[in-house]
Amino acid sequence: MVWQIEMIPGHLEIIRAHFDSHKCLSSDSTAPVDTNLPLDSRLMYNVIRPRTGQPILIKEGTIWKHLSVDWVPQTPKSDNNLVVFTIDSNDVLTKWHLFKSEACVIEQIHMHREAQFGTGKTVHMQLIRDQYKPILLIATTKSVFRLPVARCSRLGHDERACVLLHDPYCAWNRQTEQCQELLETSELRKQLVRYETCPSESQDQTDVIVHGAWGAWGPWSPCQMSHNRSLHARRPTSLEFSRPSKAWDLADPLVVNGCQCRYRYCSAPYRFGIDAQACPSEYAIQVANCSTDGRWTSWSSWSGCEPACSPHRKYGRRQEVSKNGRFGNEEDSYPIRTRQRWCTNPSPMGEQGKNCPGLGKELQTCPKSEVTCTSGTKLFNNANLKICYGLKKNSLVQLAI
Structure with a gap:
């Protein structure tokens, strides 16, 4: 509920005497301040009363936390042609037009979006003048918003859209054919169509088309x-x-x-x-x-079987270093095959990116194959080699592996 207020004649001296009797001192005084004041007069220097017997704005079931009032541009203050901004307990900003005992909603803005984005609460709202142009400053626990009091072109510069806005800050300019702010124009009144009263009835909106547009990027x-x-x-x-x-x-x-x-x-x-x-x-x-975090690619195919690497050879025969550090014969080694994967699916990125766990190369002993020799040949069986051979003119001929 919003009341329009005025000073009560003669009460200013009464309040001054009341505060003097309680010896309420200025903040720069070192003397103690008597705080045993009645709750209805504590910190109240000016007594006010409603100008009329009825509130100028009322909405059942709503608690308004913040309120700012402005005069409609280019109108005498005696007309009480007002624009009122309210923020309720749900942090909804509502713009009202109050004139001749009528109140209509011009625009509503939800100050916060979905709860999962960690929204804050509105703590203050103030109407200020920036080069004689009113601006709304709204502070929340997370951000400060600087909002224009009028957005006359938000539905486009069509006359029908300007009528639908019905914003007292806006007017339709017949000469330029634009919906423009009264704060920015010095045009003659005969060229402007103003909206000083609430719409008399609900307006047909079926022929109105407004295309969507992206808003500004929010903060990181x-x-x-x-x-x-x-x-x-x-x-x-x-x-x-x-x-x-x-x-x-x-x-x-x-x-x-x-x-x-x-x-x-x-x-x-x-x-x-x-x-x-x-x-x-x-x-x-x-x-x-x-x-x-880095992720492995799939394993590559197995390579062909290759002899196990040996750093030593003795008398032309391959030697290997066994697990106990001794050299072993080639009978102790088996052909091996390998496969690989890479940490590029994707690669680690950023300060918190981790490398892929595990190894990128895998070794495996080659499976043993069975060899069956035909008649007239003999099997040469070694740990790493199986050969079917026969004799031809005193020479060894390999027949099968």
Whole structure:
């Protein structure tokens, strides 16, 4: 409930005498201040009373925490043509037009969005003059907003849109055919169509089309992870990595850490009307400074079987260093094969990115193959070699391996 107030004649001297009797001293005095004042007069220097017997603004079931009042431009103050800004307990900013015992809502703005983004609370609102132009300053526990009192072109510069706004700060200029602020114009009144009263009836809006447009980017802040971490973790993949090496699924999410996010919304303005277009297909979120843990690629195919490496040879025969540090014969070694993988799917990135766990190369003893010799040949069986051979003109001929 909002009352319009005025000073009570003769009460100023009464209040001064009341404060003097309690010896309420100035803040720079070292003497103690008597705080045993009645609650209805403590810190109250000016007594006020309603100008009329009825409140000028009332809304059942609503608690207003903050209030600012401005006069409609280019109108005499005696007309009591007012614009009132209120913020209620739900942090909804409402712009009212009050004139001739009528009150109508011009615009509403929700100061905070979804709760998961760590919204704050509104702590202060003040109407100030910036080069004679009113500006709303709204402070929350997280941010300070500087809002214009009028947004005459937010629905476009069509006369129909200007009528729908019905904002007392705005007027339709017949000469320029634009919906413009009264604060910015010195045009003759005959060229301006003003909206000084509330609409008499609900206006038909079926022919109005307002296309959506992106709002400004918000500030950078730590990205908020959703309850389904894997779903959120996949989102930066398409933004940060233009060529992901695999399609991540829910069972194998790409984990990102330490990301900074900023958001924007298709709300400047929201689209309105059946044929209205949404915002262009661009990202509504930007992600930066992410750290990603490295991920292994798939294993490569096994290489061919190769003799085990030996740093020593003696009399033309391969020697190997066994586990106990002694040299062993080639009978102690077996052909091996290898396969590899790489920590590039993706590579570690950022200050918090971790390397892939485990080894990137794997060795395996080659499986032994069975050799069956044909008639007329004999099997030469060694630990590493099986050969079927026969004799031909006193020479050894290999027939099968």
